[in-house]
Amino acid sequence: MNRYAIFLGCTVPVRAQHYELSARNVARALGVELVDIPGASCCGFPMKAVDAETALLIAARNIALASQMDLDVVTLCNSCTAMLSDAQVQLNVKEFRSKFKKLGMSYPREVKVRHFVRMLYEDIGIENIRKAVKKPLARLKIMAHYGCHYMRPSNLYGFDNAEMPHTLDELVRATGAESLEYADKKMCCGGSVLGIDEETAITMANHKLNIAHENGADGLVSICPFCTVMYEDNQRKAEARFGRHYGIPVLYYPQLLGLSLGIDGNGVGLKFNRIKPDAILDKIAT
Amino acid sequence: MIDLKESDPQFKWEIVKKEGGEGLLKCFGCSDCAASCPVRYFNENYNPRKIIRLTLLGLKDRVLTSPFLWFCAHCHACTERCPQGIRVAELINAIKNYAVDQGYCPEGYKMQLDLLLKMGRLYEVEDFDLKKRQRLGLPAIDKTIPDVARILEYTGILKVLQK
Numbered sequence: 001m002n003r004y005a006i007f008l009g010c011t012v013p014v015r016a017q018h019y020e021l022s023a024r025n026v027a028r029a030l031g032v033e034l035v036d037i038p039g040a041s042c043c044g045f046p047m048k049a050v051d052a053e054t055a056l057l058i059a060a061r062n063i064a065l066a067s068q069m070d071l072d073v074v075t076l077c078n079s080c081t082a083m084l085s086d087a088q089v090q091l092n093v094k095e096f097r098s099k100f101k102k103l104g105m106s107y108p109r110e111v112k113v114r115h116f117v118r119m120l121y122e123d124i125g126i127e128n129i130r131k132a133v134k135k136p137l138a139r140l141k142i143m144a145h146y147g148c149h150y151m152r153p154s155n156l157y158g159f160d161n162a163e164m165p166h167t168l169d170e171l172v173r174a175t176g177a178e179s180l181e182y183a184d185k186k187m188c189c190g191g192s193v194l195g196i197d198e199e200t201a202i203t204m205a206n207h208k209l210n211i212a213h214e215n216g217a218d219g220l221v222s223i224c225p226f227c228t229v230m231y232e233d234n235q236r237k238a239e240a241r242f243g244r245h246y247g248i249p250v251l252y253y254p255q256l257l258g259l260s261l262g263i264d265g266n267g268v269g270l271k272f273n274r275i276k277p278d279a280i281l282d283k284i285a286t
Numbered sequence: 287m288i289d290l291k292e293s294d295p296q297f298k299w300e301i302v303k304k305e306g307g308e309g310l311l312k313c314f315g316c317s318d319c320a321a322s323c324p325v326r327y328f329n330e331n332y333n334p335r336k337i338i339r340l341t342l343l344g345l346k347d348r349v350l351t352s353p354f355l356w357f358c359a360h361c362h363a364c365t366e367r368c369p370q371g372i373r374v375a376e377l378i379n380a381i382k383n384y385a386v387d388q389g390y391c392p393e394g395y396k397m398q399l400d401l402l403l404k405m406g407r408l409y410e411v412e413d414f415d416l417k418k419r420q421r422l423g424l425p426a427i428d429k430t431i432p433d434v435a436r437i438l439e440y441t442g443i444l445k446v447l448q449k
Contacts, residue, residue: 047402052383054441193357269422
C-alpha cells in the first residue's frame, strides 16, 4: 500500500473541505493511505515576497515533520507544493541547513514533495485509474486548469511540460470525460495579484472563464484552492465586471475522479461547491 | 526621463546578494519576460523587464516606490523562457524582499505576517470549523502552531510590523 504524509496548508482544511474530503476518499478507493502531519503549519509561501528565508524555514519545518515520520509528502495546493519543494532543495545547501539546525529542528531523511495529483499520475497511473472507474463520465466536457506551481518552474519539478502540460488532461480523460484542448491553457488564475490589484486579478480570471464559456465546457477542473477562489468565488465579480453570464461549476479534480469511482455527491462534498454542479450531475445520471 | 544623477551604483549589488537575485547581471534586455507575462498581458503598467532595467541602472527609488513591483504573480512563465537562464520570478521576488528591508512592505503582507505570528496559519480555525470537520469525518487540526512565531522571531522579520 502507498503511504504518504498529507500536507493540508492553511486554505484547504478551513475553506475547501470538499477538496480535502474528496482527496481522502479517492485515496482510500485507490488503496492510498494518507497520514496527517501533527503540528503542520502554513507552508510559508505567503511570506516569500516579504522574506524568502523566513518562508523557506517555515516550509522546511513542515517537511522536517514528515521526514521524522519517515514519509514522503503530498500536497493539495499548488503554492504549498512549490514552497515545500523549494525548501527541500535548500535543505541540501550547507548555510541553510545550519540555520535550520539552529532552530533545533531535525531532518533525518530526504523526503519527496509532490502534488497529490502528480502522485496519482506517477504512482497510481492512468491505466490503474481507468480500471478503477466504475461510472465513466462519458458525456462531460471538462476544461482542465493546471495553475502555475503544479509544473513551473520546470527546473524545480522536472515533471510534465511547462509550456504544454498534459498530465491533468490525461487524468480527466481517465474518468471517461472529455478534456477540452484550448488556448492559453497555462494562463495564471490571477490569485497572487488579488490582494494587490483586484481589477487585474479579476481580468485574468475572466480570461479563462470566457474561454470555458465559448467552448461550452460543463465545468472547470482545478487542483489548487487559490485557483478555485479566482474561478468560483470570484466568478460573479467577473460576470458583473464584463457583463457576461457564465455559471460554470468549478470542481476539484478529486471530486470529478471520485464521482467516476462511484463515490456519491456527499462523499466528494458537492454541496460545498458554490456554483452548483446540477447540470453535471444530470448529465452523469442519464 | 531617466536621470542617472539619481543612480545608486550599489543597488544592483545589493540585489545580487539576495536569495534569487544572483542572475540580475545576466539580463540583456530582450523582453521575453515581459512578452510571456500573463499579468502584463492584461495590465501594461506591470513590466518585469522595466523593473530589471531600472535595477541595473541603479534607480533604486523608482523601483522601490513603484506599486507595480508587487504585481508579479510569481507564476514563472518568464523563468521558463528567459534565454539567459535567469530565474526571473525569483529575481523579482528578491527585489520585493529588498524593498521590504527598506521599509516598503504592502499592508496586506503585514496583515498576513501578523496572522502567522498569532496562529501559524492564515485562516483562523474556529470551533465552527472544527465541528464541520468532525461532521465530515475529517481529522481535527491545531488552532495555533506556536513554532512559526519562533521562526519569525529568529529571522528578525517581525521588524516589518514595527515600521
